[in-house]
Amino acid sequence: MTMRSPAEVKWLLALDTSTDRASAALTDGRRVAELSWDARRNQTATLLSAVDQLMTLEGVGLGEVSAIAVATGPGAFTSLRVGLSTAKGLAFARGLPLIGVPTLDGAARPFAETGLETIAVIAAGRGRLAWARYGPREGGWSQLVAPRNGDITVMAAEIERHGRRPYITGELNEEQAVSIRRVGGIVPPVMLRERRVAGLVTIAWERFSRGEFDDAVSLVPMYLHAASAASDPI
Amino acid sequence: MNILGIETSCDETAAAVVADGRRVRSNVIASQIELHRAHGGVVPELAARGHVTAILPVIERALDDAGASEKDVEVIAVTAGPGLAGALLVGMNVAKALAYAWGKPLVPVNHLEAHVYANWLTFPDDQAVLPPPELPAVCLLVSGGHTELILVEDHGRYRHLGRTLDDAAGEAFDKGARLLGLGYPGGPAIQEAARDGDPRRHDLPRAWLGESDDFSFSGLKTALLRLVDPYRLPAPDPRRSPSTPFAEHRPPSFRDDLPRVDLAAAFQEAVVEVLAVKTAGAVRREGARSVLLAGGVAANRALRERVMREVECVAPEVPVRVPRLELCTDNAAMIAGAAYYALRRGEQAGWEADIAPRLPLVSTS
Ligand SMILES: [Zn+2]
Numbered sequence: 281m282t283m284r285s286p287a288e289v290k291w292l293l294a295l296d297t298s299t300d301r302a303s304a305a306l307t308d309g310r311r312v313a314e315l316s317w318d319a320r321r322n323q324t325a326t327l328l329s330a331v332d333q334l335m336t337l338e339g340v341g342l343g344e345v346s347a348i349a350v351a352t353g354p355g356a357f358t359s360l361r362v363g364l365s366t367a368k369g370l371a372f373a374r375g376l377p378l379i380g381v382p383t384l385d386g387a388a389r390p391f392a393e394t395g396l397e398t399i400a401v402i403a404a405g406r407g408r409l410a411w412a413r414y415g416p417r418e419g420g421w422s423q424l425v426a427p428r429n430g431d432i433t434v435m436a437a438e439i440e441r442h443g444r445r446p447y448i449t450g451e452l453n454e455e456q457a458v459s460i461r462r463v464g465g466i467v468p469p470v471m472l473r474e475r476r477v478a479g480l481v482t483i484a485w486e487r488f489s490r491g492e493f494d495d496a497v498s499l500v501p502m503y504l505h506a507a508s509a510a511s512d513p514i
Numbered sequence: 515m516n517i518l519g520i521e522t523s524c525d526e527t528a529a530a531v532v533a534d535g536r537r538v539r540s541n542v543i544a545s546q547i548e549l550h551r552a553h554g555g556v557v558p559e560l561a562a563r564g565h566v567t568a569i570l571p572v573i574e575r576a577l578d579d580a581g582a583s584e585k586d587v588e589v590i591a592v593t594a595g596p597g598l599a600g601a602l603l604v605g606m607n608v609a610k611a612l613a614y615a616w617g618k619p620l621v622p623v624n625h626l627e628a629h630v631y632a633n634w635l636t637f638p639d640d641q642a643v644l645p646p647p648e649l650p651a652v653c654l655l656v657s658g659g660h661t662e663l664i665l666v667e668d669h670g671r672y673r674h675l676g677r678t679l680d681d682a683a684g685e686a687f688d689k690g691a692r693l694l695g696l697g698y699p700g701g702p703a704i705q706e707a708a709r710d711g712d713p714r715r716h717d718l719p720r721a722w723l724g725e726s727d728d729f730s731f732s733g734l735k736t737a738l739l740r741l742v743d744p745y746r747l748p749a750p751d752p753r754r755s756p757s758t759p760f761a762e763h764r765p766p767s768f769r770d771d772l773p774r775v776d777l778a779a780a781f782q783e784a785v786v787e788v789l790a791v792k793t794a795g796a797v798r799r800e801g802a803r804s805v806l807l808a809g810g811v812a813a814n815r816a817l818r819e820r821v822m823r824e825v826e827c828v829a830p831e832v833p834v835r836v837p838r839l840e841l842c843t844d845n846a847a848m849i850a851g852a853a854y855y856a857l858r859r860g861e862q863a864g865w866e867a868d869i870a871p872r873l874p875l876v877s878t879s
Contacts, residue, residue: 324603325868328610332865342615357559358600361566365604369611372570373584497570500563 290346292488293331293370294481297323297363298355298383299402299451303477304330306338306345309485313338314477323362331366342374347493349484352380353502354410354427355402360501368496377493379484382502384412384427386480387450392421394447399439399465401450402475404429409456410504411435413446429504432456439463450475516582517589517857518612519850520573522605523597523625524659525549525556527568528846531580531587535854536646538637540579541840541847544568551698555688556658557760562600569608576846584616591853594622595873597659602869610867619862621853625844626875629655629808630666631852632837632845647835648803654793654821657809657843658684658699662875663727663792665800669855670878675796676727683785683811686731690781693738694774695765704778705814711779716741718784727792734784738777745772786817794824797832805834810843812836 289308296303302319304327305312315334319326335342350367353360364380371378387400397415404410409432413425432452439446440463448460448467451474457467467473487493516539521528527544546564550556577583592609595602606622613620630653636643652675655662661678681689684701691700696707718737721730747767768774797805805825811817822834841847859878 322868324607324610325866327607328614328865332614357562358603361562361600361604362607364566365569365607366611368566368570369608370615372573372608373612373615498567500566503563 289344291340291344292347292349292481292485293345294349294477294484295327295331295363295367296351296383296386296475296477296480297327297359298351298353299359301451301474302327302330302359302363304334305477305481306334306340307481307485309489312478312481314481316474316477319359323359327362327366345374345376347377347379347484347488349379349381349480349488351383351386351480352499353383354404354429354504355383355501356405357501357503364499364501368499371496377488378496378499379487379492380494380499381480381483382427383475383480384410385423385483386477387475388412388414389479389482390476391447391449395421396447397424397444398447398449400475401435401448401452403451404504407431409435409452411450427502427504432459436460436463439465449473515588515854516580516586517591517621517850517853518573518576518587519623519846519848519853520590520592520605520609521625521844521846521849522565522569522601523593523595524601524844525561525564526844527565527572528844529573529576530845530847530850531576531582532635532847532850532854535631535851536634536636538635538847539582540576541845542572542576542579543840543843543845544572547699553760554692554698558598558600560760561598562604565601565604569604573608587616587618589619589621589853589857590616591621591623591850593625593628593849594867595625595870597625597871599869599871602871606867606869610865614865619857620867621857621861622863622867623849623852623856624873624875625849626655626660626662626664627672628848628852629653629660630664630806631855632808632841632848633806633835635837635841635847635851637838644835647806650800650802651804651806652793652796652800652802653806653808654789654812655808656683656789656811656817658682658688660809661729663796664875665796665802666806670859672875672877674875676729676792678729678731679723680730680732681735683729683731683789684809686735686785687811689735690738690778692765693735693742694778695768696774696778701811701814704782705816707775707778708782708816711775711777713776713779713783715773715776716780718780720784720788722788727796729788729792731785734781738781741777742768742772745769782814782816786814786820789817790820790824793821794828797825798828802829802832805832807834807836808842812842813839
């Protein structure tokens with residue numbers, strides 16, 4: 281390991297607890313160290329331990345971290361708040377800028393350079409999905425249709441109606457993958473379609489380089505659908 | 515030793531700095547009461563959302579008010595449970611991040627135990643600094659979330675004498691107030707209405723549950739419902755307003771001759787009498803040397819007076835202590851206070867610390 285001077289090397293720490301699969305990553309703009317694990321109901325118990333392991337493996341101290349990034353959803357509300365609370369606490373404690381990145385933007389980012397029309401999808405719990413469509417626009421590549429949610433039949437019907445063959449990335453189980461392939465969606469094998477935190481890290485690093493930060497106090501998750509079962513007074 | 519406490523178990527976002535388990539250096543509470551008022555009770559999802567935006571300013575102000583910075587804080591304490599999972603995890607994850615980033619010990623605190631320790635806290639402007647309560651003590655913890663009768667044998671040694679089998683006392687007040695078309699939260703609303711009422715004009719039941727120290731308030735609610743029902747006017751269909759996905763509470767409307775103040779007085783007395791008599795009974799039986807009130811309902815004047823009267827009858831030498839109102843309701847000073855004693859017993863957590871929404875009060879020493 282080469283000695284780095286804290287002054288010249290800046291690291292960005294990114295957290296994603298949008299769904300049952302949690303991730304943490306570190307980048308200095310040249311390389312990415314990342315961890316993904318099945319966090320499920322253990323988001324709170326596992327996130328900071330994972331961050332600590334990642335920092336130790338990469339040989340990075342918290343004093344060398346210059347910014348915190350966090351996935352802001354859509355996702356499971358409770359999971360999202362685990363990552364957001366941890367990110368807020370770290371940013372506050374070290375006086376670091378905080379960068380919130382929409383989860384589906386991060387999931388889709390690895391395919392921007394392909395120019396492919398891409399749908400990024402996450403499992404929103406209870407069989408529901410949340411997805412957004414990305415593709416070429418005005419000489420670039422960006423979000424074409426904002427995040428929406430529904431079950432697999434809604435998503436399949438939308439793809440069929442569009443009549444194109446979008447590339448699908450994100451969380452679909454095998455049964456759902458079959459439904460999407462049937463209507464023309466290009467669905468890679470499960471290991472390749474899982475959301476990679478490197479996408480979120482890339483967007484966050486670009487924003488960090490431009491000095492585009494969020495307000496740590498007011499940053500909130502994207503609450504895509506109205507809470508229903510949990511919405512009544514106790 | 516300065517401890518930064520953080521509390522987000524229900525609908526208050528709170529942070530405080532307490533020195534040596536007793537001296538409150540700051541105590542900041544951001545109440546969400548306005549957020550929940552329109553729904554007639556605490557909506558868990560809304561509570562969690564509120565904590566996410568309130569937490570950093572509250573912590574910052576607690577440090578500012580105490581004139582403390584990172585280096586003056588030696589320990590981070592946080593409520594681990596019991597409480598609402600979605601609410602608890604905001605405080606827990608922020609606290610873990612602070613402890614990690616500052617390299618300080620993290621102490622998870624039982625919220626019920628912390629309510630007991632509110633009786634140890636002092637303020638710089640206290641007229642007289644009371645000595646710590648003498649143990650063993652009987653603690654009556656009554657709020658919107660709890661109704662517990664606890665024997666504090668020693669620091670960290672508790673016996674749960676009784677608890678509610680259905681509604682918490684504060685919840686009973688909320689439901690009673692709702693039935694009477696009074697405001698939310700129900701405790702203060704009923705106390706206000708009861709002031710001019712005659713508690714003897716209406717007969718409401720008391721659930722004594724034999725020799726048990728447990729409580730039950732659901733029968734009382736049903737009895738009140740039966741008394742107000744003849745006065746109720748037909749209500750329009752409940753509708754969800756387009757501005758919020760959360761159900762809105764529409765107060766019922768009544769005929770003008772509803773004996774509201776007398777019913778409020780009778781309801782309050784029925785709740786208070788059972789709480790006070792069982793507390794006094796436990797004091798006598800357990801040979802307690804002090805009585806501690808805790809929780810938001812401890813702010814109720816009728817309860818304080820009745821507990822003092824009942825204890826006076828069975829054990830006149832035993833003092834009844836009630837924390838300041840701001841320490842009765844949920845706050846973080848009590849979390850920082852309890853953490854001091856927990857840390858002395860070696861209760862410190864690693865980065866794998868988690869919330870425990872159903873955490874019971876157990877003895878740890
Ligand atoms: Zn409480």
